[in-house]
Amino acid sequence: MELETTSSGFAVSMAGRRILSHSATAPCFFVGQGTDRIAMDRGRFEIEDRLAERCPLAHAEIEGETIMLAAAKGQPPRLAVTREGNALVLRALDPSVNRFWLRVIADRDENVWGGGEQFSYFDLRGRRFPLWTSEPGVGRDKTTEITFKADVAGHAGGDYYHTNYPQPTYVSSARYALHVETSAYSVFDFCDPSFHEIEVWAVPERIELFAAPSFVGLVEMLSSRFGRQPPLPEWIYNGAIVGLKDGANSFNRLARIREAGVKVAGLWCEDWVGIRQTAFGSRLFWDWQANETRYPGLRQRIAELNSEGIRFLGYVNPYLCDDGVLFREAEAANYFVKDDSGRVARIDFGQFHCGIVDFTNPDAAAWFSEEIIGKRMLDYGLSGWMADFGEYLPVDVHLASGADARLAHNRWPTLWADVNAKAVASRGRTGEAVFFMRAGFTGVQKSCPLLWAGDQSVDFSRHDGLVTVICAALSSGLLGNAFHHSDIGGYTSLFGNVRTPELVMRWAEMAAFTSLMRTHEGNRPRDNVQIDSDPAVLKHFARMTAIYVHLAPYLRSLSLEAASRGLPVQRPLFLHHEEDRRTYGIQDCYLYGRDVLVAPVWQASQEMRKLYLPAGTDWIHVWTGQSFAGGRDMSIEAPLGRPAVFYRADTEFEKLFAGLLDL
Template identity: 45%
Template sequence: MISCTMEQDRLVVSYGKLVLINHSPQTPFVTLYKGAESIDMYRGNFFIEDSLNETLPLKEYSLSEVLEEGRVYYKIVFSNGENRLTCILIEKAGRIEISFSAIPESYNRIELCLVANDDEHIYGCGEQFSFLDLRGKQFPLWTGEQGVGRNKNTNITQIADREDRAGGDYHTTFYPQPTFVSSRSYFLHAETYGYALFDFSRPLCHRLRFWDVPSSLTISTKPTLLEVVQDVSALLGRQGELPSWVYDGVILGIQGGTGTCLAKLDAMQKANVPVTGIWAQDWEGENYTSFGKRLRWNWQWDKNLYPGLDTVIPELMKQQIRFLGYINPYVVVDGPLFNEAKKKGFLALTKEGNVFLVDFGEFDAAIVDFTNREAAIWYRDVIEKELIGFGLSGWMADFGEYLPTDVVLYDKSSALVAHNAWPGFWAQVNKEAIEHSGKSDECFFFMRAGNARSLASCPMMWAGDQNVDWSEDDGLPSVLTSALSLAMSGMGLQHSDIGGYTTLYGMKRTKELLLRWTEFAAFTPLMRTHEGNRPKDNWQFDSDAETIGLFARMASLHKDLKPYLQHGVKENAEQGIPLMRPVFLHYPKEPFFECKDSYLLGRDLFVAPVMKNGEVQRKVFLPDESWVHLFSSKRYTAGNHLIETPIGSPAVFYREDSPFAELFSGISIKYRT
């Protein structure tokens, strides 16, 4: 129930026991600004400055209670002189919804001040790679390249900034979402795709600044944080279940042609590695730049690089091995698809009416304009014909975060607002292609870019282009942080490139890194490798017999977990409970509120992966249950423990009282060290 309490010049708004607004002239709920933005994009990296030229706090208020058609809502008018903003507060479907009138024309920024507690923890805001608990930081919500290194104090980030303006920062992300979850047991979602700045750095107030006034704020409070997270996806949408074959081993990322794929597959099969798919991102051709190996962005089979692939794919299918490819929402200049789209008027334009070309690093590509429904259908049909019709069972639906802010769109909408919306448009096109083909039970895709619309449209996220290193902000540890932050944003399924991707500035993937990443991947929804942008610099899955043996062990274990993983994915689809989840969703106590190096896979597996170079032991703090170590069958009680973690035996435990205890016990016996 909404309650509004007036006391002289103070207004307190609560929802049940949750205090949301504590407005006074000294701490106004609404502040308006006149701002002037400067946005510079360089190859997907955005440099944004916002100059605030005038500030207007709306210090006064008037409150009225309205009964309309049997429903009560509150109307609050915040004002300062002739400038005013009206808020409507109403309860809908067990949540409070706050809607806003337009702001005065002379202002173009709005900031809202919500009550905070000094000891509060904050999670979500889409996919965050550096921090799980967002308290004490500001987070600009804008989709773009995640950046290389993502920590301005590290040498790699400084080199990336200096040499290619590509360093990133703690907040840069492919997947921003104006949704956060509070340890006070509520979530807030802002319905807008405009640039936003969520500031959680103040002890008593969360400041949310928007360039585009949200059509609404939705706030939901529940008895537990788990129920809060479930309600996020109940509001925004939920991922469906995955095709059954996805769990049957590892998807091998292989490039270089038909012969290379078949030879590497044969070697892995002879070593008893369960392989469920080959992912060949260069199925449509190669393009080499100074960055490394890139792809030819014309989404049709390259018969020269992959001769006979049209007959190989059905033969692989007989062995229960799928073939996966790659696509993104752009078409390379002067390719057949570019020429067709240009002729039909399906490409986004410049202000002068020419096709807008985006620099992707030594080559240009055009943007398929998804605000034109005919263009979206055309690209849906490209996917259905060239990918699904050719026999692909899945693909990486890459990019989505590059939309320039000065592009002219078909529907005349502001590219400044459409920018953050674009990943959702792209996800929807891919989803429609699979649905239109009638192969929802057979095909899936995975994306790195996302937004609130992705929850209902994208069946699987992937973490993006991590460094091939151990760094907290952009290496192996960042993948776990990103999965847990997505979980708190309602997105329950995510995986990563095993071994990372970005191989620059002297970074080279080591054997140890690949082995530890493989261990971790076995306890995620999907196992998939990537060679990286410079494959010859990286240790690969077939670099030596020990590595192949580790893949055989962990991919087999992953396959053995199939009933449990399928149960967790079904739970995510039906109940909105993420498969990889923070420990505190079931054990809400310290130190779990800030724990980002351990997690629960489903309800019953506690996973503490090795994420430090040279580490052969893991300190773990087990929750209040009786636990069994998966690789020794030794029983542990709650509390601190030091666990031996030789290669192939990470610190993973199952709940002794789990309904899957028989499955886990059998796995423990099979893989005991």
């Protein structure tokens, strides 16, 4: 990074590219004051700001490596900016300042990616993205009927920018990345053609810059900065993780699924803790220990599965229902987040209430990690689990650390990930037991071994269906999250919206070319097609698991590469074709590693797939062996069971990929 004085002010450059430019008439730093209103309802937030001041810091004085910024000459400085390595360290000199803006130089033809895990738009250019971990909402498109109905029923509709996992980091097509080190509410605004504007409801600690001659090098830098996951557990390569929540009958159904030829690595029973019925559907009983009324002799059943090479997985989240045994234990030990009166802050989760275990209290975090995850899960025999939620910390609560809940809210998923990771490490099972999360923020990468894309609608919709999990994998993968997957068939079934067999089959086709295949019965299992409720779906799913297992040697190589270099399993096309700008805006196709291009069918009733093959190599169509030159638009037949998949003609895995023809 270079800081230079110019005739009109100063400039900051990274690897020869000018990032910031300041003059008295066009300052890049602004500060101010505002009063927020943040209200939460079941993980959804209404956020407003009453802005009292936005002041351009027009006057700059450089003292060595520090810039002192004031509104005008002769006025006291309000912000100090110091260059330290690849970062600008910020310090507010005016205690009244609680708003910050920064304008970054933009090119008109620039592409921008990142922002955490984004579902609707991979290229962020031209839009505004608030960064606040929350429920993404149902439908996520204000023009659709399902989003309208969800809003009317409970303000649950969501919008394009809502995400479980935001992160104030972006990657530019100019081959640099910018990270804002803050946990405050922030906004990335990429609407102006000449600058990107960053807004933060606090003065950030640092603005970090990264630059590399290639996108691969940039991703390696970012993954090193935020953390890398261990390789996938060996048992995952054995097949799909089958999600069933049918009590003891889950084992009988699994036996029939296996008899149909499905390759199975694990049985995932999120209802291992018991269930309760609500208006939303069957919900789990949030008291994290085995319910042997619903699963008699579960410990022995788990041992029997292990002897057959199949692992058992469960479910946990960071809340405890107030009618459970563990709630009373945690309350007695003073382990909960408090309300204004000093009592346990009870959160409404829809017909039941829970306390939030206060992970800023080291004793509470250690208790949850050891007594719940360690003893009641890992020691009981679980090899993995969904570590759900993390987005629900309200801003009007009191924490043991004394931290402002407004600043703790975005960090909460990373604290939750750390609780899980420490439990796994305490049993020496890092890289062998696996948990998967939907919530995240800066730093979740170093603790969470596997992301999942959250609760998509059970449909092909543009903003909440199958196609959104591709965008989610690509955006989060650039920032160091190497392993990503989704609920096969989606999750949320409301207002008469139910799965079709076609949807389940198309989703399974995509999942066969990802880090992990995992099914989910959804929030209303009896209303929706399951993998074992339709013979055609079951036969198709068995074949997709055979494809996944066949590709295990390739996936294993990607897993090792992810651990050593931080490169994601699912990659944007431009990561290995950066000279081909046609690839920069593509978000409905991806590279599976470097060598395989996957173009899932993500619209209903389609058997042809239009796509673009990147330039610079020839591509072999998996199902016909036909060769196509890169650098071209094309349409290819993609009937059920034969998704549009190609591999590089010069790949060292050519024999493995050609073998897919026999499956």
